[in-house]
Amino acid sequence: MKIYAKALSVLLLSGLSATGLHAQAPAPPVKDLGEPAPALTVGKWLKGGEVDGLKKGKVYVVEFWATWCLPCIAGMPHLSAVAHEFKDVTVIGCSILERKTTDLATIEKFVAGKRDTMDYHVAVDDGSKMADNWLKAYGERGIPFAFIVDKQNRIAWAGHPMNLDKILPQVVSGKWNVEKAAADRKDMQRLSKIDGNEVVTTLNKYMGRPGNPVGALARIDSFLKVEPGLKYYPKMGHFTFVALAKTNEAKALPFAKTWFEANNDAPSYATVTDAVNYLEHPSPEMYAFAAYCYQAQIDRYPWSMDLKVTYKAMADLYKKGGDEKKAAEFAKKSDAAPAGRPAH
Template sequence: MHTINVCLLAGLLLTGAATTAQSGKPTATLNIGDPAPSIQVKKWFKGQPVTSFEKGKIYVVEFWATWCQPCIAGMPHLSELAEKYKKEVTVAGISILERKTTTLAHIGAFIDSMGKKMNYAVAAEDSNFMAANWLRASGERGIPMAYVVDRNGRIAWAGLPKLLDNVLPKVIDGSWDIKATDAARKEAARLTEIDNSIIPVLNSYMGNPGKPDSALIVINQLLAKDPGLKYYPRMAHYTIYSLLKTDQEKALIYIRELLKAVPEPPFRSVTDAISYMSEIRKVTLIKGLYEIAAVAYEEQLERYPWSMDFPATYDNIAALQFKAGNQEKAVAAETRAIEYAKKKPGFPADKLAAFESSLQQYSSKTN
């Protein structure tokens, strides 16, 4: 018996997202091409303090917090970039949005514990200045978040730190197009607002079995007006569920395109939808769908390990591979599920026994 964590109705998956959509993102008053706001911090813990943006120099201002697991996971990569471009770029990581109980001493101890994994200038914000005048002012809510300040002191780019590899070389050699970047960012904000607004519209077509054909008609109407919406998270969610119920081959093609089209695909929508169809609705799917769901699970393990249940996820991967007829991959995944389960303190004996039973099944039969 493998573990599946899915919602019974597709629409329910977006209940939390609907709340976010209603509240909306902060209105952006800081845009690409604008002069960078000043830096105000309470304390510099490491590296050369950045007190102003000197003309002719390039800076990366990155925001993080001690509680932010994605921030921590990205620190070694940011350190690599700081080293690689140290002659041209100054990197400054600034702690913001810390919990009220987090002291400067706690932040300092965390920075010390990171050592060379956090090998750039590091500071903690003073009051709420950096969060308000950088993050909120640019229309953002979450961290990690990075800003590139060009040689003229302008905001040249803003986004996830992991995407800096594609930005810094062009800012350094002067080929970065600030106007195009600003236009693209504003268009993305417009499409995000529309993407959030489709939740109440398309939720009415979800369910078991729902009205997937009608949902696809509405989706096509929306895309005719705004083709750029095709791979946005909410649109992708509804498209996947609707296609899985109407045309599995088209669903597989769309999911493959989706995983290639955006830097951070909605992997959870892929895995939840395929698990829902397979485990809840008991629909037999084509081989490629089981396999691509396994890939989506593996991507989540690789990209977001802090949020994943490794034993359960490998157990899910094993079940998918077995249904796809890939016995060796199923055995390998279930073996890993058992290994992680045995290393996890307090792991339930009955779940471990279920994993071992599945391994025996996968080892002795072909699908």
């Protein structure tokens, strides 16, 4: 006992708990839209010239990317188009969260190789300052991700860069309501937690073959009576489509289209292409829609698709749906396509 008491006193004096763990300070609160923009603490400007701080009276887009991030790379031409369209807006792309093996020279070579597809100001993080003070401070972890800084030097908006076209004109014209956007974002973050946790754990038990789709729809209705805003959230939409596809295909297809539109930055096409494989009697329309979802993935995420395999899957879907002409067309595409995913 004396030995234990002495050891415990050493732990306490050294700032450790009896379990051997350092006492941890509570995490700082997540920042809100409308707060002053953080400083630009970049390590080096790589393209487009140095941006000497964020000045009041100007609008800025600050976007985050990495050399390993294929969706970031795919979105670079779009960000260049935004920079060309909005001449009075300063567009900045900052490399963050790079792998430990990726040095500055590698990033510089990457940026130089992009030429006109990266036609805006480009910088690299100073350690992790930009990642910490911007992305993580606002409760985000994934990239690509963008912020808009308004003329009052406030964070006016934060989200996927593909949505800049809808928001930026409102910020530039002064018509953007930052207070409403902040309230909407807080509610979105609240609902996202419910969608990713309670919705998944509750509705998973109704899935499977054949599962209990009627029970799932009843449970979904009870969720939506309390939180109607959840209807088109990613996980809720997934379970709703699968349950409808098993019980009422006429409702499943229009639901999926609306759900995709509500999640335009990352529509879950795979929900449809996966579900069609375990439906008992899909209609020709369902087979055709699943093939459309494969094509949509090719169009949006070409770097992630094995074209030979995907075209073969599309040919099989069209054949099952009775469209022999389309089946033959995509079988030929599969034969002609190279094996594996595209090189980058």
